[in-house]
Every structure is written in C-alpha cells, then in structure tokens.
Amino acid sequence: MTTPVTTEIVDGIGLIRIDNPPVNALSNAVRGGIADAVRVLEQDPDVQAVLILCAGKTFIAGADIREFGKPRQPPSLAETCDIIEGCTKPVVAALHGTALGGGFEIALAAHYRIATSDARMGLPEVKLGLIPGAGGANRLARIAGAEQALEIVIGGNPISAADAHAVGIVDEIAENDLRVAATAFAKSLAAGGKAARPTRARAIEAIAPDAFETVVARLTRKTAGQEAPAACADSVRRAMTLPFDEAVARDREVFAQLSAGSQSRALRHVFFAEREAAKLASGSARPVARAAVVGAGTMGGGIAMSFAAAGLPVTLIDIDDAAIERGMDRIRRNYATSVERGSISAAEAEQRLALIQTATTRSAAGEADLVIEAVFENMDLKREVFRELEAICRVDAVLATNTSALDVDALSAVLDRPGRFVGMHFFSPANVMKLCEIVRTDATDPDTLATAFATAKRIAKVPVLARNCDGFIGNRMVAKRSAQAERLLQEGALPQDVDEAIRAFGFPMGPLQTNDMSGLDVGYAIRKRRGTKFPIADAIAEAGRLGQKTGAGYYRYEAGSRTPVPDPETTRVIESVSASLGIERREIPREEMTERMIFALINEGAKIVAEGIAARPSDVDVVWIYGYGFPRWRGGPLAYADEVGLPYIVERLDVFAARSGDETLAPAPLLRELAQKGATFAQWQKDRA
Structure with missing residues (x-):
C-alpha cells in the first residue's frame, strides 16, 4: 500500500510531500505521516528547514469525510499540530488550491506560510456545527489578530491568498512554481538564521471587550438558534483571556460536545445529502458551450444571469423589444445592486452583461446546446413554444422547461424526440437561489438527464432529481404547509403569529410574508387550476390585496418598503371568514402552530419518498434547505x-x-x-x- 506522506532532503531542506487524492484529506495515515516526518527531519543534522507541500490540485482541503462520526485514531490533529509547531527548525507550509479546516490548522501550526496567488484558505467548521478543534482559532488570533480571527472563524468562508497576505497569515506569495518558490523561501529562512517561530509564543493583537462584542453581534446576527457561531466566538475569546494550552484544551472539549450534538449531526447530514443528491446512476453529459432562455421575465432573466455568472454565453429571447428591454433593465438593476453591495466589481458586472445576448425570435436558440423555457405557466403556451423549438434546435440540443408544477410528461408529448426533454425547475430569484429540481419524464433519456445535472452544477446550482407530479418535491410539500397556515388563520391565529412560529423554528421568513413577496395572485391562480379553496387567502386576493406589489396582502407595506406591518383590515377579513365558516376562534399555542x-x-x-417522486429521503432535505430556507x-x-x-x-x-x-x-x-x-x-x- 502506498504511503500518503513521503519525505526527501534537497539542499538542506526537508520536504514533506502529502499525496492523498483527491483532496489530500487529513486521514489518520496523513496525520501520522506528517507527525512522524517532522520528528525524523527535526533530528537530521543535514536538515536546516522543513517544507510541507501537497501533490495534486490542492493543499489539505479538510478532514477525511470517511472518518466523520467515528472515533479518531491517534495521533489527533491537535497532536500533529503541536508536533509541527514544536519543531526546533523552521517549518514552512506551501499552500495551493484550498487549505480548509484541519488543513488550514496544519498551515497555522507551521512557522511560516507561502501560497500561490489563487490559493484560498479558511476554517469552515462552523458550517458543520463545529469549532476548529485543534487550536485553529487560537493560532489564527495570534497571527492575524482577534478581529480577523472572528471574521474567519464565525463566517466560515475562505479568504484569498492576497487577503491572507495583507493580514499576515501568508508570509509570501509564490509568483511562479510553488515548489521552487517555497524551497527558495525555506532556504532563505535558513540562510538568514531565521529560527522556528512557534505561534503560541506570539502576542495577540486584541481588541477592547466592547468592540469584540460588537463584532460578534454583527457576525452572529442571522444565526439565531445555532450553537456553533457563539461557540466560535467563545473560542476566540478564550484565546485572548486564557493561556494557550488551557484555551486549546477547552476547544477540544467544546468540539467533542458539538460533534455529539443534534445540530452538528444535522449539518453533517446535509453535507453528505447534497453530494448524494448530485449522483446519477447512468448517462453521459453532453457539452454545453452556449445556452438560450425563452422568456425574459423575472425568472428567465435570473436564469440567464446564472449562466453569465458561470462564464457561459446565453441568449435571452422574448416576443418583442419592449419585453427584452424590461428584462434587461431588471438584470442591469440586479448587477448594479450587486456592485453597490460589493459582491462583484463593476468590471465583473460588465463582463457578465456582455455574455447575455438578446433576441426577439426563437430562431436565435438554433445554435444553443441547451434551451430553457421560462414563459408564463400556461400549458398551451408552453406546448406551442416546444413545438417551435424542436423545429429550430439541433437534434442533440437539450430542451428544458422551468415549469414549477405543470405536467412535464404532457409537455414532452408534443415532441418527436421526447428523450431530449427535461424539467429544470429553478427557484426565484434564480440568480440567487441554489436549488434546481431536475424533473425527468417517462421518456427523458439518461444523457439528457446527465446534461441537466452537469449544467446545474456548472452554474453553481444544487441539482436534485424529481419524478413528475403536481408540484414535484418542494411545491407539493409547501402546499401542505400552506393549507395548515390557512387553517391556523381560520381557527384563531393572525398572520404575524403564523410567521413568527416558523421564524422561531429557524426559517428566515414566514410563509405568509413569503406569499406577500411572491404575489398572492400566484397562489390564487394555482389554487384555481387545482380546484382548491383557501377561504381566507382567496378573500384577501379577491380584494385586490396581492402582497408587496399592491402595498397590501396579509400585511400592509408602506410606500417603498418591504417591511410587513400587521394590518387591522386583514384581521377583519380573517375574523369574518372564520365567522362565516362557523369556526369559534381560539388562542393557538406556538408549539401547535x-x-x-x-x-x-x-x-x-x-x-x-414512498411514491418514488424523490429518489431518497435525503433528497427531500436538500430540496427544502436550498429551495425554501429550511434551517x-x-x-x-x-x-x-x-x-x-x-x-x-x-x-x-x-x-x-x-x-x-x-x-x-x-x-x-x-x-x-x-x-x-x-x-x-x-x-x-x-x-x-
């Protein structure tokens, strides 16, 4: 069996090379191999400095997921980090690709760090309901300061090599070959008499207690109910107030407690569920070099933006210049908002806009590898679109519908080649929401399905397979929640009661506020199609109260504001409907709601799941997390x-x-x-x- 860690000595530099494909994960063999190599090289009189680098496309990208939930074999990551830090010779970590989690903790335990310009690094443990368990927050606070440590540990997002260099995490950026540059850097340390630089011996650039709490409050503002963000803040606080070994020992205790808790268990489940959902049993994806979207409304524009964000050219098609201009105006406003928020640069916005071409005839879809229909939810209109597209498009082009609920088998029936047809249900706003339900018909061929999955992943969406039924996975389920929200209103609750119950559970927004944002006419039209009656929702919509777009729905909205305000008129409508139904209203406990x-x-x-609409229970979880804000x-x-x-x-x-x-x-x-x-x-x- 090939060892994942090897060593060699070149011109006085002891090279520790990690090769554990695909991401050099920190398995027991890797941890033990690093620890043993450091010990051996430290004792070798010919070695003046030690260099840790990795084969393949990345530095150590984190823990070995195969060890999740299992007892760890020695040495622990903390022990390996202590051995690296305690080496009496300078230890350099050479970073490329991503250095995440335990991989970044290894790098922080080293005395110096050099990175390629495109490397990214971070401590994302909070996203698995954990804290860095091997002293990562403590070492980071000593290297970059307490405030920077809070940003990285609580946020859980990776930072660039340039940003890391600016705050002292990275000592040098490698302009050319990393191994050559890192070896030269290690030699310069040895030649300059640079000694080992144990992180634990460095003083922390602390911040005043009030300022510390202000930063923590800002970073945890949207984490109500979650344990890990507060625990991450406590870890950095301990770094400032306790001796190093005492603080790290407490970190290990907290890590173990969180790891055994329900929240981390849930977050680890999501980690694996997302990866399981993306697997297909068969099919080969066709290359997609150009896409087309038919329909320049809110949804179509958002889909086009998703392609442009991935660097894929896309043609946005609608019936006339006015419709196209409305769609492009909306896209430009979205990009302007993103630039204003700092999420993309003005140059990036222009680059993305340049990738979106427009047309007023469907013939413009003729050269696309994938065409997505995003017109109004009307079966006859959609059928007409696909009849025309089949005559226009290449025989190997994939034709997809963005319908949220219509019968995809009925849609595909108009095609001579129904195997090329698939549902790709994006969620609004499509340029933001990550979920894409991939809906197969009885005729969808495996290659078409594989192409839809591969394309969704390429444009940064999370694909989940669904079979055909009214509402597919997500909307079929949300209809049941909506029915209960309606019944709760009839029985005694008010909109703010219903919404607060769901927000307290952990959703970012309640169902009735969400409906107001989407427009109450949308749900009203769906209920009409299904022959379903929601007396209160119907009465509100029939009164012309359609949500934010009209300034009133379940709530009232001040001009220019999206903040919901409880409305006495809504209360009057609700109580009137309850009376007409002969329901005696009561106070309903939040737990019941x-x-x-x-x-x-x-x-x-x-x-x-039992019907096979979803392939597995975990797919249902992925749909609700990425499409509906389930915590x-x-x-x-x-x-x-x-x-x-x-x-x-x-x-x-x-x-x-x-x-x-x-x-x-x-x-x-x-x-x-x-x-x-x-x-x-x-x-x-x-x-x-």
Missing part, C-alpha cells in the same frame, strides 16, 4: 423527523387529524410503518442504497 406546519411537510415528504442546522424535514422521533410525529398527526377532521394530516403509510418498527428515514434509505 409549528408542529402542524412542519409535521405536515414531513408527512407529505414521506408520501413523496440547515435542523437537517431538512425528514432528518429533523428522525431527530424528533417518528412515533411522536405520528402521535401528533393523529391528534391533529382527529381534532380538525383534516384527512390530509393522517400519517402517511410509510411514516406510520417506520414509527411502528422504531426505524428512521435514514435507515430506510440505507437499506435501499
């Missing part, structure tokens, strides 16, 4: 169900169904079966893997 809405999602998710730290609806316990959920659904007479709340057969067996969705998925 939360359970009725969340458990309704879980129940429908169980049906979707990541709860893992998604079905992972959350496992955490709460399926017997409890079945018991509560039985109570709700009996009390309300709502048969849709009766536990799904799969949910009841798993509860009776004492099983979980995770076990059910594993058994069918």
